Amino acid sequence: DVKVTQSSRYLVKRTGEKVFLECVQDMDHENMFWYRQDPGLGLRLIYFSYDVKMKEKGDIPEGYSVSREKKERFSLILESASTNQTSMYLCASSPPWGTGATTGANVLTFGAGSRLTVL
Amino acid sequence: SQQGEEDPQALSIQEGENATMNCSYKTSINNLQWYRQNSGRGLVHLILIRSNEREKHSGRLRVTLDTSKKSSSLLITASRAADTASYFCATGRGSTLGRLYFGRGTQLTVWP
Numbered sequence: 115d116v117k118v119t120q121s122s123r124y125l126v127k128r129t130g131e132k133v134f135l136e137c138v139q140d141m142d143h144e145n146m147f148w149y150r151q152d153p154g155l156g157l158r159l160i161y162f163s164y165d166v167k168m169k170e171k172g173d174i175p176e177g178y179s180v181s182r183e184k185k186e187r188f189s190l191i192l193e194s195a196s197t198n199q200t201s202m203y204l205c206a207s208s209p210p211w212g213t214g215a216t217t218g219a220n221v222l223t224f225g226a227g228s229r230l231t232v233l
Numbered sequence: 234s235q236q237g238e239e240d241p242q243a244l245s246i247q248e249g250e251n252a253t254m255n256c257s258y259k260t261s262i263n264n265l266q267w268y269r270q271n272s273g274r275g276l277v278h279l280i281l282i283r284s285n286e287r288e289k290h291s292g293r294l295r296v297t298l299d300t301s302k303k304s305s306s307l308l309i310t311a312s313r314a315a316d317t318a319s320y321f322c323a324t325g326r327g328s329t330l331g332r333l334y335f336g337r338g339t340q341l342t343v344w345p
Contacts, residue, residue: 157335
């Protein structure tokens with residue numbers, strides 16, 4: 115079964131710590147995404163990547179950075195964690211734009227999520 | 234905002250009843266998708282409907298799309314307790330590298 119794996123389901127960090135959230139997919143997907151999910155706000159896109167070493171800002175990139183050194187891995191980095199970054203973080207991947215049964219659409223496969231608490 | 238908006242925010246029904254959720258959006262789209270999320274987990278893709286389609290079926294799911302009203306509905310027939318989850322619509326515009334815009338979701342509770 116194809117998978118998107120997020121390395122940590124639950125993390126507790128202190129304000130000011132550097133935090134790494136790792137995401138690995140085994141589907142050979144080109145596109146990878148990081149969302150955060152907060153009650154009442156839905157899913158908001160932080161960053162996405164459509165190729166190795168490529169990245170694009172989403173709607174809320176401030177306070178975050180990303181790394182995509184290998185096709186299968188997309189890391190989200192909080193350089194200095196703050197309490198307002200307490201959230202559920204969701205990683206997703208998708209095949210290249212315009213392929214297969216979903217030609218012209220972007221169908222996402224999500225990981226199970228990483229719930230981060232910053233104290 | 235380019236998000237879709239689901240309605241209602243919460244829906245509570247008995248097993249065997251049908252559940253209908255609606256999604257409205259503001260910009261032009263080339264596809265609309267519905268996802269499901271069980272509590273504390275990631276989202277799972279349910280169904281995709283393109284802007285030139287009006288209705289699609291998948292098992293107990295029926296999705297309609299009215300591009301003139303910029304709205305979609307998801308119907309789950311003969312609901313089961315296992316359908317209890319949050320349901321999100323997501324719109325794709327066919328550009329901006331294929332990114333999706335998600336709504337805030339409808340929380341569906343199906344009572345046995």
